[in-house]
Amino acid sequence: MTNAEIKKEILDILQAIAPDEDLTNLKDEVSFRDQIELDSMDFLDIVMELRKRHRIQIPEDDYIQLDSMQSTVAYLEPLMKDVVA
Amino acid sequence: MYDTIIIGAGMSGLAAGIRLAYFDQRVCILERHTTIGGLNSFYRLRGRDYDVGLHALTNITPKGTKKGPLARLLRQLRMSWDDFQISPQLGSQIAFPGVRLGFSNDLDLLRAEIGREFPRQVDSFTRLVEQVIEYDDLDPSHAEMSAREHLTDLFSEPLLVEMLLCPLMFYGSAREHDMDWGQFSIMFRSIFMEGLGRPHAGVRLILKLLVRKYRALGGELKLKSGVERIAVEDGRVVGVVLKGGQQLAARHVLSSAGWCETMRLCDDGQPVSIPGKNSAPGNGPARNRNAGRLSFCETIAALDMEPGKMGHSGTITFFNDSPRFDWRQSEAPCDLRSGVICSPNNFDYQRPLDDATIRITVLASHAYWQQLGESAYKLEKLRWYDRITESAVRFVPDYRLHVIDTDMFTPTTIVRFTGHDNGAIYGSPEKQFDGVTHLENLFVCGTDQGFVGIIGSITSGISMANMHCLRD
Numbered sequence A: 001m002t003n004a005e006i007k008k009e010i011l012d013i014l015q016a017i018a019p020d021e022d023l024t025n026l027k028d029e030v031s032f033r034d035q036i037e038l039d040s041m042d043f044l045d046i047v048m049e050l051r052k053r054h055r056i057q058i059p060e061d062d063y064i065q066l067d068s069m070q071s072t073v074a075y076l077e078p079l080m081k082d083v084v085a
Numbered sequence B: 001m002y003d004t005i006i007i008g009a010g011m012s013g014l015a016a017g018i019r020l021a022y023f024d025q026r027v028c029i030l031e032r033h034t035t036i037g038g039l040n041s042f043y044r045l046r047g048r049d050y051d052v053g054l055h056a057l058t059n060i061t062p063k064g065t066k067k068g069p070l071a072r073l074l075r076q077l078r079m080s081w082d083d084f085q086i087s088p089q090l091g092s093q094i095a096f097p098g099v100r101l102g103f104s105n106d107l108d109l110l111r112a113e114i115g116r117e118f119p120r121q122v123d124s125f126t127r128l129v130e131q132v133i134e135y136d137d138l139d140p141s142h143a144e145m146s147a148r149e150h151l152t153d154l155f156s157e158p159l160l161v162e163m164l165l166c167p168l169m170f171y172g173s174a175r176e177h178d179m180d181w182g183q184f185s186i187m188f189r190s191i192f193m194e195g196l197g198r199p200h201a202g203v204r205l206i207l208k209l210l211v212r213k214y215r216a217l218g219g220e221l222k223l224k225s226g227v228e229r230i231a232v233e234d235g236r237v238v239g240v241v242l243k244g245g246q247q248l249a250a251r252h253v254l255s256s257a258g259w260c261e262t263m264r265l266c267d268d269g270q271p272v273s274i275p276g277k278n279s280a281p282g283n284g285p286a287r288n289r290n291a292g293r294l295s296f297c298e299t300i301a302a303l304d305m306e307p308g309k310m311g312h313s314g315t316i317t318f319f320n321d322s323p324r325f326d327w328r329q330s331e332a333p334c335d336l337r338s339g340v341i342c343s344p345n346n347f348d349y350q351r352p353l354d355d356a357t358i359r360i361t362v363l364a365s366h367a368y369w370q371q372l373g374e375s376a377y378k379l380e381k382l383r384w385y386d387r388i389t390e391s392a393v394r395f396v397p398d399y400r401l402h403v404i405d406t407d408m409f410t411p412t413t414i415v416r417f418t419g420h421d422n423g424a425i426y427g428s429p430e431k432q433f434d435g436v437t438h439l440e441n442l443f444v445c446g447t448d449q450g451f452v453g454i455i456g457s458i459t460s461g462i463s464m465a466n467m468h469c470l471r472d
């Protein structure tokens, strides 16, 4: 996946977790939590959805990397480069 | 080999199952009864549909609300607000001798009512609301503080303290006479700040949604499959043994059967009794605990006209016939001094319900009801049906001339349908908020984990599945 495709996938996951959120104006460099209503349970779901969809395992210590779109894409880039979009 | 076996197809078990099946686990829910629902089920009798239990859903926030338990639950189950088809209550009240406080899904009504009946307590009420909002569910430091003591410090009118405790205790206190501050705050928000509502089709809609979703995700559900034994080897659960002797292996077991009930199922010997609360270092949570004693009787009356047409339009009436509210195990077969009167018709539906009903819930003595022989049990049900109704019509218009059919359930019914010791509705006063047990892969969810009610037990199933069964 390219970075643009990873971003699209993350948006898709966020939409699945929070169907009522309008994500069109989501800012890449701002923390998800400051823009969408996500509690810790929802946050875990980002990790779980990545595992479900792409078999990607993210260790608990790395969860902080999934703070904003920018940091998430950067973190996932090496893990997802071989994933077919 | 299952990834997770769940004991019980009540609200908490089904919700946990959905989470696990959604994330591709091999899950099996084992339910000993012939039907799903546990404490909250439904049945058909002489041509009419009835719910067991459901008065109202709590935590009802309007569509589009992003915060709060209902919104979170919908997100976690990947369901939408519209799926539940919830209609808000019309308005409820707390009725004590000479004083009535109305409340609705708008907290301002309760505030105004307190202003009318207890003008000097309004500032204290505002402070209480602030404290309840501030209470952090995740910080356990004040969770077990006495709510009664706290309210007594805050308000100079003892009657108001009793009136505020009455509905919150009826809807969720496992502790007698008092309530944990944490539970008080959660219930205060659920009932007074968020609010009450009901799906037009009642609890069957919720259960059908849950079970359909669970099955569509590949979850297995086995009815008439009571777990007789939880098989333990070297401090780990290896699986369960069913009543018929069938063995099923699992990596995790999540039980909604209740704390004491689950401990008894474990085949690793007598419960180790550890003095003090919950835990001793290295030993894990104490296995011996009080199963709880607060149980209910409920009468159900089918009517020949809508309650609203006979002047009874309140959704729920919490009544108590003296200035002091006694929340204890009933010494009499039923405690006729207080109760909850609910009409499923009195919600703001788009179209009226097919049937008109009024139901009354009162505290009852499990010890009394469980020792009756079959014919005495039937007779006592009839006698107490009349007494309960007579007690309730002191607070709502007398509907007895309009009754066309009746039913009643007792603590014995609750034991039969849920297996909970003593028919204890809200389970043990001692909760296990983290859901862990003395075994590393056995966990509890539902009532004895700590969240009660429909929204509470669903939340419990979700969070225990997330915390313990999804991570590895």
Ligand SMILES: Cc1cc2nc3c(=O)[nH]c(=O)nc-3n(C[C@H](O)[C@H](O)[C@H](O)COP(=O)(O)OP(=O)(O)OC[C@H]3O[C@@H](n4cnc5c(N)ncnc54)[C@H](O)[C@@H]3O)c2cc1C
Pocket: B007, B008, B009, B010, B011, B012, B013, B030, B031, B032, B033, B036, B037, B038, B039, B040, B052, B053, B054, B055, B056, B057, B058, B225, B226, B227, B228, B256, B257, B261, B296, B298, B361, B414, B417, B418, B419, B420, B425, B445, B446, B447, B448, B451, B452, B453, B454, B455, B456, B457
């Ligand atoms: C009269 C009454 C009124 C109520 N009113 C409301 C209300 O208005 N609003 C509200 O939100 N809540 C209400 N509640 C509370 C609500 O019903 C419960 O809090 C909730 O249903 C508890 O769900 P649970 O999953 O924790 O437990 P349960 O529903 O008890 O589920 C446990 C399940 O486990 C099964 N089980 C037990 N042992 C075994 C075994 N060994 N093997 C296999 N299966 C087993 C049982 O059969 C049961 O199905 C009411 C309850 C009652 C009784």
